[in-house]
Amino acid sequence: MKNDKTKTVIYILAGIIIGVTLTLTFSSGTKTGDSAGADVPKSSERKVKYWTGSMHPQVKMDHPGQCPICGMDLIPVYEGDDGGDGNVSLKLGERARKLAMIRTEPVTRMELIKDIHTVAKIDYDETRVAYISAWSNGRIDKLYADFTGIRVKKGEKLALLYSPELISAQQEFLLTYKSRGINARSKLSLLGISDSQIKKIEKAGKPVTHLTITSPITGTVIDKNIKEGQYVKTGNSLYTIADFSNLWVYLDIYEYDLSWIKLGQKAYVIVEAFPDEEFEGVITFIEPYVNEKTRTVKVRAEVKNPKMRLKPGMFASGHIHNAVLNGNTKDQKYLAVRKDAVLDTGIRKVVYVEEEEGEFKMHEIITGPLAGDFYPVVSGIKEGDKVVISGNFLIDSQMQLTGKPSIMFPGDPEKAETHDDDDMEMDDIEMDDIDMQ
Numbered sequence: 001m002k003n004d005k006t007k008t009v010i011y012i013l014a015g016i017i018i019g020v021t022l023t024l025t026f027s028s029g030t031k032t033g034d035s036a037g038a039d040v041p042k043s044s045e046r047k048v049k050y051w052t053g054s055m056h057p058q059v060k061m062d063h064p065g066q067c068p069i070c071g072m073d074l075i076p077v078y079e080g081d082d083g084g085d086g087n088v089s090l091k092l093g094e095r096a097r098k099l100a101m102i103r104t105e106p107v108t109r110m111e112l113i114k115d116i117h118t119v120a121k122i123d124y125d126e127t128r129v130a131y132i133s134a135w136s137n138g139r140i141d142k143l144y145a146d147f148t149g150i151r152v153k154k155g156e157k158l159a160l161l162y163s164p165e166l167i168s169a170q171q172e173f174l175l176t177y178k179s180r181g182i183n184a185r186s187k188l189s190l191l192g193i194s195d196s197q198i199k200k201i202e203k204a205g206k207p208v209t210h211l212t213i214t215s216p217i218t219g220t221v222i223d224k225n226i227k228e229g230q231y232v233k234t235g236n237s238l239y240t241i242a243d244f245s246n247l248w249v250y251l252d253i254y255e256y257d258l259s260w261i262k263l264g265q266k267a268y269v270i271v272e273a274f275p276d277e278e279f280e281g282v283i284t285f286i287e288p289y290v291n292e293k294t295r296t297v298k299v300r301a302e303v304k305n306p307k308m309r310l311k312p313g314m315f316a317s318g319h320i321h322n323a324v325l326n327g328n329t330k331d332q333k334y335l336a337v338r339k340d341a342v343l344d345t346g347i348r349k350v351v352y353v354e355e356e357e358g359e360f361k362m363h364e365i366i367t368g369p370l371a372g373d374f375y376p377v378v379s380g381i382k383e384g385d386k387v388v389i390s391g392n393f394l395i396d397s398q399m400q401l402t403g404k405p406s407i408m409f410p411g412d413p414e415k416a417e418t419h420d421d422d423d424m425e426m427d428d429i430e431m432d433d434i435d436m437q
Helices: 001-026 094-099 166-177 180-188 197-202 255-260 392-401
Strands: 050-054 075-078 089-091 103-106 108-110 113-124 129-133 138-143 157-161 208-212 219-224 236-242 248-254 265-270 279-286 294-303 317-324 335-337 349-356 359-367 374-379 386-390
Touching: 089 392, 113 255, 113 265, 129 219, 138 166, 157 236, 166 180, 166 197, 180 197, 208 374, 236 279, 236 374, 248 255, 255 294, 255 317, 265 294, 294 374, 335 386, 349 392, 359 392
Parallel strands: none
Antiparallel strands: 050 075, 089 359, 103 386, 108 335, 113 248, 113 317, 129 236, 138 157, 157 208, 219 236, 248 294, 265 279, 265 317, 279 294, 335 374, 349 359, 349 386, 359 374
């Protein structure tokens, strides 16, 4: 955003310099009727109203001399050229318009869509992760899943646990089994013995010496915290298992693009391992806060991964194709203006409208977020207005040179069409305010 503002200032300064040249050209070397002001008398017949600085039009002197700010020679402003009589437009003859290469385009309604490109990172689906802990004190006598990264199926053996506490609980259960020892059965369940294992104990009539720990889901062991022969206590973490068939992808969305993001929207990711393939996902969550360092919001998309080609931890490029503004349907059309028509200081946005042939007037506008080459218009211009899309910097420079309101010098707010939006942020603009059909 800072680069855009810097470019705008550079263009304006360049426009002022060119504008001075054009002013001198129009005032000394053009024919009557082809001057910058087509309907103005020759310079010799015109009365000087005041003298001003070409770089500092706020300076107004009643005699020629040098600008007290920059030291440049003052230039004359003739009666009828300044904004003091309510005239805030600029008239250019046909030759002047050609020299300035001025082109206009009517404001129209259109479908606004945008492609968003960003960085992304692949992570686990937190709803598909199982954490396996010890349900009783004991010793790990056997490991079946003995390293991280191994794939296991639901119900598959992970480890064998020897626990005197479990043996004692089984003996209590067998003693009360014939009298329907419900409390003893519940105790076994709380110690991690499954219903099928309890039935085996009932059938055998004697306690088993080891508890078999099994996997509750099909997935990959991503963490292993035990070794054979290790003693564990109740609550110790043994394994973490994750199902990679469905993954989460976190996309970093800049805050100025949030108006284009909605839940249920499709998102696509590309990873370096498979650069020719896009993996499709669906946006399921938008974090409720902005990262203060990166000015981005994490947006989470769920991506199916049946062939296990995507891996958690992978960096990816994220794409959202043909996003529609504020989640509206594609058949809605917005009043829009081309970005080349907009002069933007970061505080104000201005366009020049050709009110009549050769007559240009400044309009301050309020817009929504940029969509490709167009801004949706909230206020300031209407459908059919002919906005200047080329040469607008030169027109603005001429406005400054003649002491009229311009992008850098708004002038008298009662005479120029301006909006007091110095403190306005994009979040203050309700998208419902944007003119659409």
